[in-house]
Amino acid sequence: MRRRLLAVLLAGALLPAGLAGGCGIPDRTEVQVDGRVPAGESGSLNGSGSQPPTRSGTEDPKEFIRDYLAAAAGEREQAYNRVKEFIAPEARSRLPKRQSSEVELTVVRLLEPSPEARLLTNEGIWEVKVRVQQVGVLRADGTLDAPVARDTVYVFKLRPADQGSQGLVITDLPNVLLLSDEALRQYYGTHTIYFWNSDQTQLVPDWRWLPSAVPAERRVTEVVRWLTGGPSDWLASGVTKVPDGTAPINNATGSDGRWEVNLTMPVATNDRLSKLATQLAWSLSDLNGQLDLKIQNQKRRTVDLGQERESHPRYPNLRTPLRFCVYDGAIHPLAIGNEPVGAVPVAAADNRNVVSATLSRAGDEVLAALVVTRPDQKQRLQVGSGRGEVTVDNKSTRLYRSIGRPIWLRSSDSQHPSGLVVADGTLYRFDGAGGMSSLGLSGSVTAVAASLDGHRIALIIGGALYVAPVSVDGGVVTVGDPRKLTTRLTNLTAVDWYAENQLVLAGNDGRQPAIYQTTVDGAVEYALKRDTNAPVTHLAAFPGGSSGALPSFSFMYQATRAYRNNPFTEIERAQVRDVAVNAKASGPSAPFFFY
Structure with missing residues (x-):
């Protein structure tokens, strides 16, 4: 019952206001929707804002491992300590060595509703198997890079906690920090920042993940760090970075419609500051008000965020479809x-x-x-x-x-x-x-x-x-190196862009042709149409x-005959x-x- 309630709450957290009631919860972890996107788009800091689980006194080995696969979520400074609580003292050396806040998380998609648990001894020693699909590596800058690990099954061994403590602890575990895609959806929000294309005439979106527990006043700081840190690896060859040497001097300050950002920027010309102002306005699209842009403590520009977005639309030639x-x-x-x-x-x-x-x-x-x-x-x-x-x-x-x-x-x-x-x-x-x-x-x-x-x-x-x-x-x-995305679908036949950072794709869902939606980094996917009756040969969004x-x-799509969604x-x-x-x-x- 606890997991079913979690799935329902999760669906409601991800759906835009007014759409949660139209969503059905299938047997598996993804949400089936009738052609509507549950994941957030540009500037959408969705998520519950709640903290990831700490080790509880549960004696259910399946529930314990599900909590463990969420413990590394959230702000990195606390993630390592939360994970350690689940592990027996004699096994903590199996964890990857912590290097400051640069903790990399291996994000996996659970392929079964519940882990497989087996009691090994009468003393309460358990073995738990989790079958997974590798999704990617979540880095400290909010990017989800291509998977490094290739494991499809992770095996854990558990024992009762030491005397004086309730519940279980892990005695044998993989030497990676794991995070389930379910926990990613629940404890992180999505955010889009923007880089200029090669000739600086068009903004190009870059998709990031930000812990929902990060307070609102720190979001400006995070966005500035992301912009000055550069684009996601897969996107880098197609966009222009901010000038080399640009970096925040300290955290952004302010709130309630007035912020201040202080940077170093070599050769801070008016043109460079103008381009950066537009990037900031769209990368902070959930905020309105004024932002004072300082270069080495000297105010150089005041940006009205709303006015800047109005004056420089992302897609100026978009017409009624x-x-x-x-x-x-x-x-x-x-x-x-x-x-x-x-x-x-x-x-x-x-x-x-x-x-x-x-x-x-x-x-x-x-x-x-x-x-x-x-x-x-x-x-x-x-x-x-x-x-x-x-x-x-x-x-x-x-x-x-x-x-x-x-x-x-x-x-x-x-x-x-x-x-x-x-x-x-x-x-x-x-x-x-x-x-x-x-x-x-x-x-x-x-x-x-x-x-x-x-x-x-x-x-x-x-x-x-x-x-x-x-x-x-x-x-x-020129096309850069393609990055492979993970999806449940196999033998894909068609794909199109469904939103700014969402793809709609068609392939085989086990035993039947289906249409899914996934994020541009492959982190979150949903079934949109479970059975299209025939393979999809054409798809346009x-x-x-x-x-x-x-x-x-x-x-719209073609599967022998032509169809549209909203509704199908x-x-x-x-x-x-x-x-x-x-x-x-x-x-x-x-x-x-x-x-």
Whole structure:
């Protein structure tokens, strides 16, 4: 009963206000939601604020180990001591050596609702096995790096506590500091900080974890330390660090709408301070008020946080999303409920033999990329751009057996539009003229999706999920080293960005095809649709916030037939607009958003 209550409380803590009542709790630890995101987004310091468990007097070995897997959560200064309380004195040497506050935690996903416990002797000696999936290494700066350990089972031995104390203690344990993903969700909040891209024209999000017990007045200090400490390892090659030598002189001070930050910064020009002010405003998006920015004790700038965010939006070109699909080999608008319906911006002469498509914007221009089929069943990429009706007559010179859904990279460089597409297992860059060049990634790539900022991508390589940074310089696209993410799903088939730091993905959930959601670091995942009846071959999401009649975290997919979420419903023929009288009867396919 205690664990069931914990799961219910956990779900309510993570869901946005007003959504907790619509969530069902499945048999396993993740929460199943109907297309709505339970994990926090930008600046969301969710979590209970409660302290992790200390050793109790319980004699239940399963409950004891579950508490042990949460004891290392929270602020690092106390984590090591909390963990030691669970361990018998003779076994404490098995713990990793503590080095100041740089305590690294091995985060694991529990694959079973409860550990497996076996009584070894009548003297109360227990063996407890925990089957896990390695999620990553949580570092002191709140980043979750790729897993280092490869263990899938951890074995503990327990004995009764010494005379004068109740409960159990651990006598044999792994020599790593473990943290369950359940404890990560309960005792940490999420926070997004922002770095500039390579030409400092676009902010790029970086996802962090902050103990919920950290008081509000210290959050400004933590954000400043994160920014000056640099981006997450996997993102570093795609963003610009703050100038070398920039560091906090002391803790940030203030509260109630007025803060002060004191830094060292070599060559603190007005331009550098302006860029830093925008970074701080968005990295502190949960705060309003004024922030005095000092350089070596001299006030150089006062930042109105709310006004700075209003003057420098993260995604200035974001428009109201419109739904489209392919019907009888052509792009058509979709009419869903009260949502606005758009007109197809592609010239009718080019809107033929279409398999899949994408539409995007670069300034005032529309970008179109279509995958078309020839009579010999070979496929070709055709692209075009323009204002008003777009002629899509720039064709790739090479033909392919199969081309995935193309994507345009949203970038401020409207003079050099570029995108990514997967063809015959290889990831290619394409430009506005239809030219394609391989990006040289190893392994069989089957899907690619781009974030709203255009500088992070998700990939499916060899049936597994990866994320990678992207740099765009004068239309030249460079992809950094992909980082593999952990998920319960296997044999992945499709992925897209579901929100700023969330992915929606499709694959096999044990014995059936399913759709899940996961964070950009793979730490927290939820089942969105347990059984899609057939494998998902196409998936498209809207990664922005609420806009008009379209709810947040919306996606559409194809699993033989086309569907949408919010709620999960098949897309019907009657919802396809502008179909010719003599069109061949078929079902809607390859649905996508234009925004």
